[in-house]
Amino acid sequence: DTAVSQTPKYLVTQMGNDKSIKCEQNLGHDTMYWYKQDSKKFLKIMFSYNNKELIINETVPNRFSPKSPDKAHLNLHINSLELGDSAVYFCASSQDETLYKVRQFFGPGTRLTVL
Amino acid sequence: DQQVKQNSPSLSVQEGRISILNCDYTNSMFDYFLWYKKYPAEGPTFLISISSIKDKNEDGRFTVFLNKSAKHLSLHIVPSQPGDSAVYFCAASATGNQFYFGTGTSLTVIP
Numbered sequence: 751d752t753a754v755s756q757t758p759k760y761l762v763t764q765m766g767n768d769k770s771i772k773c774e775q776n777l778g779h780d781t782m783y784w785y786k787q788d789s790k791k792f793l794k795i796m797f798s799y800n801n802k803e804l805i806i807n808e809t810v811p812n813r814f815s816p817k818s819p820d821k822a823h824l825n826l827h828i829n830s831l832e833l834g835d836s837a838v839y840f841c842a843s844s845q846d847e848t849l850y851k852v853r854q855f856f857g858p859g860t861r862l863t864v865l
Numbered sequence: 866d867q868q869v870k871q872n873s874p875s876l877s878v879q880e881g882r883i884s885i886l887n888c889d890y891t892n893s894m895f896d897y898f899l900w901y902k903k904y905p906a907e908g909p910t911f912l913i914s915i916s917s918i919k920d921k922n923e924d925g926r927f928t929v930f931l932n933k934s935a936k937h938l939s940l941h942i943v944p945s946q947p948g949d950s951a952v953y954f955c956a957a958s959a960t961g962n963q964f965y966f967g968t969g970t971s972l973t974v975i976p
Binding site: 798806 | 901906952
């Protein structure tokens with residue numbers, strides 16, 4: 751059983767298009783995240799949601815909008831795609847227990863290529 | 866501003882030997898550290914963690930050492946096995962929720 755799943759795995763699109771990446775976790779976790787791994791392999795957090803509420807929103811362009819219909823899903827919508835949006839996007843989830851037990855479970859990633 | 870750095874992008878080790886992966890951080894407020902392992906076309910998977918109240922944590926062949934004064938973290942794998950070949954990311958947190966990741970070290974274990 752896949753714990754954190756993302757669709758699609760690959761996404762190739764033209765500049766200016768609007769696209770979505772879906773994420774689902776079946777771990778019963780309260781918190782979900784979106785990370786971006788750029789060409790330099792730097793893995794950086796974009797958003798964090800806890801029980802459908804936004805708790806972390808890093809300096810991400812407002813073309814990126816996360817949507818959480820329920821605590822098992824956190825989808826990422828990207829409007830007016832730009833070349834610099836090309837990256838691998840990882841969804842993750844965690845169960846907030848105590849400070850020292852927070853570890854994240856990652857999805858397989860979505861490789862977005864903007865042409 | 867990269868708060869977590871892994872300065873060695875790659876490392877090759879003979880099977881059976883020790884692999885040592887290093888990680889440095891700049892934020893003295895970080896108090897929880899993790900190592901993740903990533904295979905190609907897969908997401909990172911949790912490997913081992915350590916809190917700042919400890920200087921060592923061991924789990925089987927994997928040991929993480931923390932030197933707070935040097936702001937340095939290392940992961941030791943012994944003995945190294947070919948299946949350990951992967952990219953290893955270290956991550957650090959000051960809040961318990963938001964993690965800062967390094968850029969990863971690609972480990973190749975040569976049979």
